Every structure is written in structure tokens, then in C-alpha cells.
Amino acid sequence: GAWLGVLGGGQLGRMFCQAAQALGYRVAVLDPAQTCPAGMVADEHIRAAYDDPAALDRLAQRCAAVTTEFENVPADSLRRLARTRIAAPAGEAVAVAQDRLAEKSYIQAAGVPVAAHAAIGSAADLDACPDTLFPGILKTARFGYDGKGQARVASRDEARQAFGALHGAPCILEALQPLDYEISVVVARDLHGRSVSYPPSRNVHRDGILALSVADGSVPDGIAGQARGHALSLADHLDYHGVLCVEFFVLRDGRVLANEMAPRPHNSGHYTQDGCLVSQFEQQARVMAGLPLGGTEMLRPAAMLNLLGDLWFDAQGRPREPDWAGVLAVPGTRLHLYGKSEARRARKMGHVNILGADAAQLHARIARVSAVLGLSDA
Numbered sequence: 001g002a003w004l005g006v007l008g009g010g011q012l013g014r015m016f017c018q019a020a021q022a023l024g025y026r027v028a029v030l031d032p033a034q035t036c037p038a039g040m041v042a043d044e045h046i047r048a049a050y051d052d053p054a055a056l057d058r059l060a061q062r063c064a065a066v067t068t069e070f071e072n073v074p075a076d077s078l079r080r081l082a083r084t085r086i087a088a089p090a091g092e093a094v095a096v097a098q099d100r101l102a103e104k105s106y107i108q109a110a111g112v113p114v115a116a117h118a119a120i121g122s123a124a125d126l127d128a129c130p131d132t133l134f135p136g137i138l139k140t141a142r143f144g145y146d147g148k149g150q151a152r153v154a155s156r157d158e159a160r161q162a163f164g165a166l167h168g169a170p171c172i173l174e175a176l177q178p179l180d181y182e183i184s185v186v187v188a189r190d191l192h193g194r195s196v197s198y199p200p201s202r203n204v205h206r207d208g209i210l211a212l213s214v215a216d217g218s219v220p221d222g223i224a225g226q227a228r229g230h231a232l233s234l235a236d237h238l239d240y241h242g243v244l245c246v247e248f249f250v251l252r253d254g255r256v257l258a259n260e261m262a263p264r265p266h267n268s269g270h271y272t273q274d275g276c277l278v279s280q281f282e283q284q285a286r287v288m289a290g291l292p293l294g295g296t297e298m299l300r301p302a303a304m305l306n307l308l309g310d311l312w313f314d315a316q317g318r319p320r321e322p323d324w325a326g327v328l329a330v331p332g333t334r335l336h337l338y339g340k341s342e343a344r345r346a347r348k349m350g351h352v353n354i355l356g357a358d359a360a361q362l363h364a365r366i367a368r369v370s371a372v373l374g375l376s377d378a
């Protein structure tokens with residue numbers, strides 16, 4: 001049988017492996033860890049650094065196509081793989097997503113609106129940027145996630161302090177936007193340039209980490225249509241191959257701005273595993289295998305509730321196992337655990353997908369699952 005490969009052994013790689021295996025493929029994972037969520041389910045786990053030439057060549061020898069599950073994979077590794085095999089996405093697309101400045105320019109070049117911003121490479125750039133960027137958010141251009149490496153700044157003085165605290169790492173300063181809510185759209189684009197998009201999900205964060213993502217059909221059609229159109233334009237503009245997620249801000253005046261993108265399946269798209277005909281992970285495998293893209297239509301209103309490591313500790317900090325039977329006793333629920341051996345507080349350990357016959361039933365079930373888990377305000 002044919003093999004598909006993935007760089008990275010986290011939960012996204014694991015769910016990719018499972019989807020590819022369900023289509024009859026064998027999968028190889030490259031990840032330096034001794035054990036990892038994807039390595040546990042893969043047909044082969046190559047333990048080596050992501051830029052190890054011998055390991056990359058072995059992966060290329062094995063696999064018809066290779067993908068990535070995290071954006072900070074060395075772009076050169078994808079370029080090396082692409083010399084002999086299909087690499088989807090390409091190193092170039094991943095490189096754009098690794099740098100917020102390149103990302104913002106690319107998004108704008110695709111004709112998609114973004115927040116007003118400026119590149120901040122030095123204190124002088126902060127002196128020179130317009131007043132209209134305050135209040136703003138200063139973000140490191142690279143390696144930020146879950147709200148890490150960013151600071152809200154009310155004034156130019158606060159921005160100077162925050163820039164200093166980031167030790168002068170290259171940054172972007174964005175004007176703070178009046179958000180109504182946040183959504184994301186997952187698209188899949190195949191090797192011939194055909195593409196599909198999923199209905200947007202609404203994202204709710206807690207402590208900077210995605211807590212809940214809801215696809216209940218409540219995003220107005222005009223806004224959902226704009227966001228899906230923008231995400232597809234972006235994928236076309238990048239000549240993207242694979243699964244791409246684009247996060248959007250919906251402003252109080254109804255405007256839709258793109259915030260950032262992820263060159264891979266995304267946490268906010270996990271609802272597609274149970275809420276849609278074909279999941280984001282299966283689309284990733286289909287693109288790599290040269291198979292037709294699948295239907296993105298929703299079967300039911302759906303939501304994804306993240307299970308962070310906090311749930312594995314009681315109020316006294318003693319380890320415990322969450323009440324899975326209680327969760328699964330709520331109708332319409334499906335549990336996805338990532339097989340991580342050790343729970344740490346903010347670590348993503350799994351998620352629960354929740355379906356309802358309509359939005360009201362879905363929200364009632366989200367509340368019930370949250371209550372079982374002791375999450376009061378989800």
C-alpha cells in the first residue's frame with residue numbers, strides 16, 4: 001500500500017494519521033521525541049530532528065507525499081522533500097505563515113483586509129509609527145501562539161516598554177480592533193487548484209487559549225460568505241496545496257478582517273470530524289493522495305470543547321481522571337483524546353465534539369458537558 005508522511009508528531013499529526021489510515025494509507029511520522037501522540041498510531045515513527053537530511057530522505061523514500069502538522073517546521077525541510085516528492089503545503093507557504101509581517105503583506109496582496117499595522121524592528125520604528133496604532137497590540141513577528149509573545153499597549157510609551165521586555169525581537173504593532181466576535185474558516189485546496197471551504201466556527205478563548213469553537217450556523221450569511229471567500233482567495237493567491245485555516249475578526253461595524261493563518265488543520269476545525277461529512281484531516285490526506293476533495297457540508301450544528309490539562313487536577317492540585325462517562329452520557333457527544341502521557345495545566349489533552357439537532361439543543365448540551373467537567377462559563 002502507499003504511504004503518506006507528516007512532519008511533527010503532535011495531536012494534529014495523530015488525527016491526520018488516523019484519517020489517512022481510514023482511507024487505506026500507511027503513515028510515517030518524523031518527530032524527534034521518543035514517544036508522541038502521532039508516533040503512537042503511525043506505521044513508522046522516524047525519530048530525528050526536523051532538519052535531519054538523512055531522516056528527510058528516508059521519509060521521501062517511503063512516502064508518496066509529505067505534509068506538516070505545525071507551522072514552525074523548517075521551510076527548507078519541505079523544500080528538500082519537494083525535490084523528489086509531493087510536499088503539501090510547500091515550504092514557501094509555510095514560511096509566510098511563520099512571520100506575521102510576511103503574512104499580513106500576503107493577505108493584503110490577496111485583496112483581503114487586515115488591521116492597520118506597522119513593522120517594529122527597532123525603537124526608532126516605534127517613534128515613527130502613526131498615533132492611530134494606539135491603543136494597540138505588540139506581537140513578536142515569529143513563534144507566538146496562544147497569545148504568548150504579545151502585549152496590549154495603551155500608548156507609545158507602553159509600547160516602548162513592551163518592546164524592551166521582548167528584548168528587541170522583530171515585532172508587529174497592530175491597532176486594537178473593536179471585536180464583536182472571532183471566527184475561523186478552514187479551506188482545502190488540491191494539487192490542481194480546486195478548493196473547498198468549511199462553514200465558519202466562532203472561537204471563544206480563555207486565558208489566551210482556544211476553549212470552545214462553535215459552528216451553530218449563527219454567523220450571518222453575509223459575514224460567513226465574505227470570510228469563506230477571503231480564505232479561498234488567500235489559498236489561491238498562495239497557490240496553496242493542503243489544508244489552511246484563516247482566523248478572522250468580525251468588528252462591531254460588521255467588517256471582516258483577517259488576523260492570521262495556519263498552514264495545517266486547526267484546533268478550531270476539529271468540529272469537522274463529527275459535524276461535517278468529511279473532516280479537515282481527511283481533506284489533508286485526500287489532497288496529498290491526489291484524491292477528490294470531500295463534501296464540507298454540516299450534518300448538524302456542532303461545537304468543539306477543548307480539554308486542557310487543568311481538568312486532570314482537582315481543586316487541591318491532586319491528579320484525577322475527568323468524568324468521561326458523565327461527558328459521554330450527554331447525547332450528541334464524541335470524545336477525542338490524544339494519548340499524551342503526562343497532563344500539564346495548559347496542555348491540550350483532547351477535545352469533545354458536541355452535536356445538536358439545532359443551535360438551542362447544541363448550546364444546552366455544551367452547558368451540560370461544561371458542568372460535568374466543572375467548566376462553569378464555557
Ligand code: ATP
Pocket residue numbers: 115137144145146147148174175176177178179182205208209210247259260
Ligand atoms: P493563536 O493561539 O490563535 O495562534 P496568537 O498567539 O497567534 O494566537 P493572535 O491570534 O494574533 O495570537 O491574537 C490572540 C488574540 O488576541 C486574538 O484571538 C484576539 O482575541 C486578540 N487580538 C489579537 N490581535 C488583535 C487586534 N488587532 N485587535 C483586537 N484584538 C486582537
Ligand code: MG
Pocket residue numbers: 144145146260
Ligand atoms: Mg497564531
Ligand code: MG
Pocket residue numbers: 247259260
Ligand atoms: Mg490566533
